[in-house]
Amino acid sequence: MSKNIKVWCLSAVAAMMVFALLFTATAGNRQVSAGQDNGYHGKPAKYVFYFIGDGMGMPQINATEIFKGVQSSNDPMYSEKLNFAAFPYLGMQTTQAADTFITDSAAAGTALASGYKTNSAFLNVDPTKRVKYQSMAELAKAKGMKVGIVSSVSLDHATPAAFYAHQPHRNNFYEIALELTDSGFDYFGGGGLLAPTGKKKDQPDALAIAAQKGYKVVNSHNEILNLGQQDGKVIAIQPGLAGEQAMQYEVDRTSQLSLADFTRKGIELLDNPNGFFMMVEGGKIDWASHANDAVTTIRDVAAMEDAVAEALKFYAKHPDETLIVVTGDHETGGMTIGFAGTEYKTAFGKMAQQKISFEDFDKKIKTYRETVGAHGANLSDWLPVLAADYGLVDLTAYDRERLSAALNASMLDKKQRSKDEHSYLLYGTYEPFSVTVTHILNQKAGIGWTTYAHTGVAIPVFARGVGGEAFQGYYDNTDVAKKMINIMGLTQ
Numbered sequence: 001m002s003k004n005i006k007v008w009c010l011s012a013v014a015a016m017m018v019f020a021l022l023f024t025a026t027a028g029n030r031q032v033s034a035g036q037d038n039g040y041h042g043k044p045a046k047y048v049f050y051f052i053g054d055g056m057g058m059p060q061i062n063a064t065e066i067f068k069g070v071q072s073s074n075d076p077m078y079s080e081k082l083n084f085a086a087f088p089y090l091g092m093q094t095t096q097a098a099d100t101f102i103t104d105s106a107a108a109g110t111a112l113a114s115g116y117k118t119n120s121a122f123l124n125v126d127p128t129k130r131v132k133y134q135s136m137a138e139l140a141k142a143k144g145m146k147v148g149i150v151s152s153v154s155l156d157h158a159t160p161a162a163f164y165a166h167q168p169h170r171n172n173f174y175e176i177a178l179e180l181t182d183s184g185f186d187y188f189g190g191g192g193l194l195a196p197t198g199k200k201k202d203q204p205d206a207l208a209i210a211a212q213k214g215y216k217v218v219n220s221h222n223e224i225l226n227l228g229q230q231d232g233k234v235i236a237i238q239p240g241l242a243g244e245q246a247m248q249y250e251v252d253r254t255s256q257l258s259l260a261d262f263t264r265k266g267i268e269l270l271d272n273p274n275g276f277f278m279m280v281e282g283g284k285i286d287w288a289s290h291a292n293d294a295v296t297t298i299r300d301v302a303a304m305e306d307a308v309a310e311a312l313k314f315y316a317k318h319p320d321e322t323l324i325v326v327t328g329d330h331e332t333g334g335m336t337i338g339f340a341g342t343e344y345k346t347a348f349g350k351m352a353q354q355k356i357s358f359e360d361f362d363k364k365i366k367t368y369r370e371t372v373g374a375h376g377a378n379l380s381d382w383l384p385v386l387a388a389d390y391g392l393v394d395l396t397a398y399d400r401e402r403l404s405a406a407l408n409a410s411m412l413d414k415k416q417r418s419k420d421e422h423s424y425l426l427y428g429t430y431e432p433f434s435v436t437v438t439h440i441l442n443q444k445a446g447i448g449w450t451t452y453a454h455t456g457v458a459i460p461v462f463a464r465g466v467g468g469e470a471f472q473g474y475y476d477n478t479d480v481a482k483k484m485i486n487i488m489g490l491t492q
């Protein structure tokens with residue numbers, strides 16, 4: 001062999017090796033994690049709380065502060081700062097997905113859990129669907145920490161799933177549930193599962209599989225309250241769930257467990273010498289904002305604040321070892337404080353009497369529709385109900401016009417309703433009468449909404465405790481995860 005051919009052969013072998021390496025680097029099932037040095041070189045945080053308000057932007061937080069102020073004081077200018085808004089460190093994160101400026105919860109969840117950008121609807125897989133991302137929860141579990149995932153919506157929903165699942169679509173609920181059973185995480189609490197036996201209901205029950213894999217599955221009030229560390233790995237599902245396997249909206253909740261109850265139970269189950277990581281999602285802040293229902297949104301933000309209070313009690317006992325981060329995945333609804341009809345005025349007191357979520361109010365409309373039929377509706381039947389459920393009494397002629405038109409639209413069977421642009425802008429895909437009631441009430445209070453979907457604005461990040469100072473500044477949502485991975489000492 002001549003020297004030239006030898007060199008060529010060696011180069012070819014080298015090229016093939018490089019190709020093989022590159023190929024493995026992009027081929028299916030490769031797992032990567034986003035550990036990165038973010039400048040924190042102190043002792044790793046031993047106990048980490050990650051609160052994610054789904055759809056919780058600054059307007060949702062500010063509105064809750066003003067609403068709480070109105071409820072607790074006679075001073076119309078008093079607003080009560082939320083416990084996490086008083087954290088010493090504040091930053092802002094941009095929220096866009098890889099493919100759109102307005103993200104969905106799966107891409108945002110992937111960024112916040114694992115530190116990577118992907119397309120909307122993708123869960124912990126790259127935009128080519130070939131690489132899987134490891135979440136901070138998986139890294140924490142691998143390090144020997146205990147891990148808990150709590151959500152007020154179903155446990156297989158995009159945000160909680162972003163901490164344990166890797167799927168090309170967020171709606172692969174059965175596959176997500178199977179990944180939940182394989183996660184080995186120590187505590188799942190809150191809502192249920194959307195498709196425990198698969199889309200066609202013909203697969204083995206995911207909760208039975210979880211039990212075979214060593215999970216104690218409980219779904220009664222007392223069983224959940226009585227859980228202790230001796231029970232090992234647990235899945236605790238709120239009994240009497242509302243729609244879509246989610247917990248009730250806080251405004252509708254009576255004696256059921258709260259998000260704070262599930263958080264407190266998590267601390268009890270997870271506390272151990274190796275430390276823990278717990279993600280708590282206020283998932284229905286988003287749903288209420290999609291529906292443009294301000295009070296239901298606000299009450300769910302307050303429920304998350306109560307859950308943060310549980311973490312703060314733990315923090316008070318372990319201030320040198322605990323990190324608490326509170327953020328949102330995106331804003332929902334284009335909520336703002338300020339409406340064209342009220343200009344510089346606000347009157348949040350007008351919302352103080354709302355006792356019901358749009359979800360429960362929709363049920364009343366359904367019963368009425370079934371009673372009076374498509375053409376039998378009369379707004380006067382509803383005036384006492386609007387006064388009792390919403391405190392809505394000062395109706396103008398224009399309000400009545402809007403309410404009557406919406407009531408008539410709500411009396412039609414869903415398939416017969418107009419799907420034109422005008423109807424969509426007025427009602428979205430919601431019950432026309434219900435969404436018109438909250439629009440009118442919210443507008444009288446000085447709250448405006450621009451969309452029934454998400455928006456693309458930046459979101460605040462509040463931090464307290466070990467490494468909290470790293471969250472100051474203006475960065476990307478992927479950086480929130482990178483910072484946390486760094487502070488937990490999970491950098492690879």
Ligand SMILES: [Zn+2]
Pocket residue numbers: 054055104105106108286329330
């Ligand atoms: Zn979301």
